[in-house]
Each structure stands twice: as C-alpha cells, then as structure tokens.
Amino acid sequence: MINMVLDAMLKRSSIRGYKPEKLTEKELAVLKKAALSSPTAMNRQDQRFVFATDAALIERLDNEIMEGIVRSGNVEFAERMKARGGKPTYGAPLVVVICSRPAHFSRVDAGIAVENIALAAKSIGLDSVILGMPEGAFSGEEGRAMRELFRFPEGFEFSIAISVGRRATDKEPHEWNEDHVIMI
Numbered sequence: 236m237i238n239m240v241l242d243a244m245l246k247r248s249s250i251r252g253y254k255p256e257k258l259t260e261k262e263l264a265v266l267k268k269a270a271l272s273s274p275t276a277m278n279r280q281d282q283r284f285v286f287a288t289d290a291a292l293i294e295r296l297d298n299e300i301m302e303g304i305v306r307s308g309n310v311e312f313a314e315r316m317k318a319r320g321g322k323p324t325y326g327a328p329l330v331v332v333i334c335s336r337p338a339h340f341s342r343v344d345a346g347i348a349v350e351n352i353a354l355a356a357k358s359i360g361l362d363s364v365i366l367g368m369p370e371g372a373f374s375g376e377e378g379r380a381m382r383e384l385f386r387f388p389e390g391f392e393f394s395i396a397i398s399v400g401r402r403a404t405d406k407e408p409h410e411w412n413e414d415h416v417i418m419i
C-alpha cells in the first residue's frame with residue numbers, strides 16, 4: 236500500500252492535454268472519496284468539491300479564463316495559452332473546483348485535498364494538472380455568475396482546481412533539488 240502511494244507521488248506530473256473520453260462512475264467514486272477523506276484544520280471540512288463533467292460548462296470556464304488573461308494585458312501569456320489550444324483546463328473530461336469558506340488554513344486544506352485527488356487519479360491510471368488559473372474567473376463581483384454556475388454556496392470562494400482525465404500528451408515529473416531539505 237505504501238509503495239502504491241509513493242509510486243503515485245513519484246510518477247505524477249502535470250499533464251496538459253487529455254482525451255475527451257468520459258470518466259467512469261467507478262473512477263469518479265474514487266476521486267470523490269479522495270477529496271472527502273482529506274484532512275482539514277480543526278476538522279472544519281468547510282470546503283466543497285464541484286465535480287464538473289459537463290463539457291459545455293467546462294468550455295464556459297475555459298472561455299472566462301481566456302478572456303481574463305486577455306483583459307489582463309499579458310499579451311505573451313495570452314499568446315502562449317492560445318498556442319496551447321486556448322483551453323486552460325486542457326480538454327479534460329473532469330474539472331474539480333474546490334471552493335472554501337475563507338478561514339485560517341482554508342487554502343492549505345484545499346491544497347491537501349487537491350493533491351489527494353491528484354494521487355488517487357494517478358493510482359487508478361488517470362492523470363491530472365492542478366489549476367490556479369481559474370481563480371480570476373470566480374473572483375469579485377465579475378465572478379458571481381461563474382460562482383453560481385458552479386454552485387458555490389454563499390460566502391465560499393475559489394481555492395484551487397484540478398483537471399483529471401486520460402492523458403493525450405506526456406510530461407516527465409519535475410526535477411528537484413536535494414538541498415531543499417534542511418536536515419538538523
């Protein structure tokens with residue numbers, strides 16, 4: 236069991252292209268369990284996991300994110316995203332959006348949950364990419380319509396999202412620097 240978890244950790248990488256094939260109910264059930272079993276500070280469990288599988292809704296999210304990037308005036312980034320297909324969720328059949336009631340450690344809780352989902356996905360042969368980019372699409376008064384479409388409860392804010400699916404592209408896991416561990 237420990238080896239399976241480690242294996243998923245070491246083999247996970249951010250995949251930025253997916254086949255359109257839907258996930259099965261069984262796969263979705265595993266991912267829901269991974270989300271709900273993640274620990275939260277004080278066991279608050281004050282976050283919600285929006286499992287979006289509706290292609291039209293995901294496309295709407297992609298468009299909102301792209302419009303935000305263009306509005307930001309970061310031309311180079313906008314061009315890079317367009318060159319990647321203009322889909323910040325990368326064509327995945329599932330996007331899980333984690334929203335939280337803002338509190339001390341709420342974003343840490345969401346970060347733990349998103350990695351739980353990533354590792355569970357990897358362990359059942361799926362791939363994923365964590366997404367911070369949707370934040371703007373859900374923020375402020377302009378983001379109200381998207382918060383409603385994604386059924387955020389009142390007072391909940393975007394924390395993080397993740398695309399999950401069957402990979403259509405490859406990417407090696409990132410390299411790391413052993414010096415980043417400080418042994419005392």
Ligand SMILES: Cc1cc2nc3c(=O)[nH]c(=O)nc-3n(C[C@H](O)[C@H](O)[C@H](O)COP(=O)(O)O)c2cc1C
Pocket residue numbers: 247248249250251364365366367368369395406407408409
């Ligand atoms: C909090 C967070 C937000 C991220 N947001 C995005 C994103 O919006 N779009 C994207 O393509 N990748 C995103 N990533 C993926 C990182 O770029 C990726 O994890 C990093 O380059 C290391 O590569 P690896 O995941 O393949 O090991 C995000 C990762 C984290 C942890």
